[in-house]
Amino acid sequence: MKSPIPDYLQSVVENVRSNDGGAPASYIDVLAKADTSKLAVALAMVDGHIYSAGDDKIEFSIQSISKAFVYAIAIEDAGLPAVLKKIGMEPSGDAFNHLSLQKGTNRPFNPMINAGAIAAHSLVVAPDATLEQRTERILDALSRLAGRQLQVDEKVFEAEMKDANRNMGIGYMLKAAGIISCDPAVAVRGYIRQCAITVNVKDLALMASVLCNGGVHPVSGEKLMPPESARQVLSVMATCGMYDGAGEWLATVGFSAKSGVAGAIMGALPGQVGIAAFSPKLDEHGNSVRGVDICRKLSADMGLHLMNSSQVALSTVQTSVATIVAGADTSKVHHPNCDREVVVFSLRGAVRFAGSERLTRALEEELSGPHSDACAVVLSFRETYSLNAIARRVIHEDIKRLLEDGRNVVVTDPSGVLQWDPLKTPRPAVVKNEVEAREVIGGAGCRTVTTSDGW
């Protein structure tokens, strides 16, 4: 079978091509001369598989998209508390190159506008590091994220340095406010170098997929940042990544994103997919016009809005009752003292807090009401794909309480999603399958049981 996904991406590219609005960035002459017909899109799944369409080999400077990753590097090098002391987390509502600081704290509003990004850059390696040390650190980190060696485009760097007065102004403002301690000209030069690193859409999508994958590179398996950093970056991208268009962006497109003035947009949907779009003409916020169109379309067609309530945790728990059949048939139950039922609670899918709450409520309701006489409680995790940490904690607590209540508890957990820690939770009978479960329950009072469906 030929996958429909590349064909779909090709149709997205053709669909937005007719939108000829906007203009390339004019203040960096190399960007002003860019071929505005170029158009590309890429998706990188969290297992590293990449789909792309359009001009997916065209390289462009990463520009402001570097801010997201340099923020993560600053967190690693200086620690989150030190970074938060110098850079806020609030959307500014202003343009990306606005000269502004938060009232009271005197910090840049966030790391996605130039003021915050220059401050983050100054925290890379150490406050007294050289421009070369910081550039090397950033180039190395971004290359690991992209899975190939990236380069600085010297032409783009020189072009931006020709008219860097505004960014220099921001640098001196930061120095005067005590936000950066190094030479502001060195911080700004270094920041402009980081913006001149070149990538293509496939690189960007893959780099985004690392953020979506809790900081682990989906191809190399390398842990490139702690999950807390990936979450921090994605959160700040969600509220500040699209500058003064960030609120509308989150409401309409609905995934974390960061744009750059070369015309790229990098998007990220945690746990699912990294996204990149490229086309040089920009809107009034400095976001790629066709890039925005592509992201809107992808979000609408593929249901990528973070706030979609797609995974409603209602059908997570299935309760079934195993009937104990008394009689001579040895394959069925035959035990005079166990003329009762076994209640089976099956948990399905990727379970988070809400799913574990459904299980807890089902246990409480069924065992205090209709099935209070049940001779055993079977918790089946056979169809449970995963438990997150909080779901696991809730379920371990449920098991502990069932055992304290004197219940006969059997756990079917073939893939080990419960991650049993006998030091924390007393161990009920843990079995691999229904046959074993029958034996255990038999040993605990009932000889065997039958169920309407397997556990």
Ligand SMILES: NC(=O)CC[C@H](N)C(=O)O
């Ligand atoms: N939005 C952007 O991509 C801005 C980056 C650019 N290097 C600047 O500082 O102006």
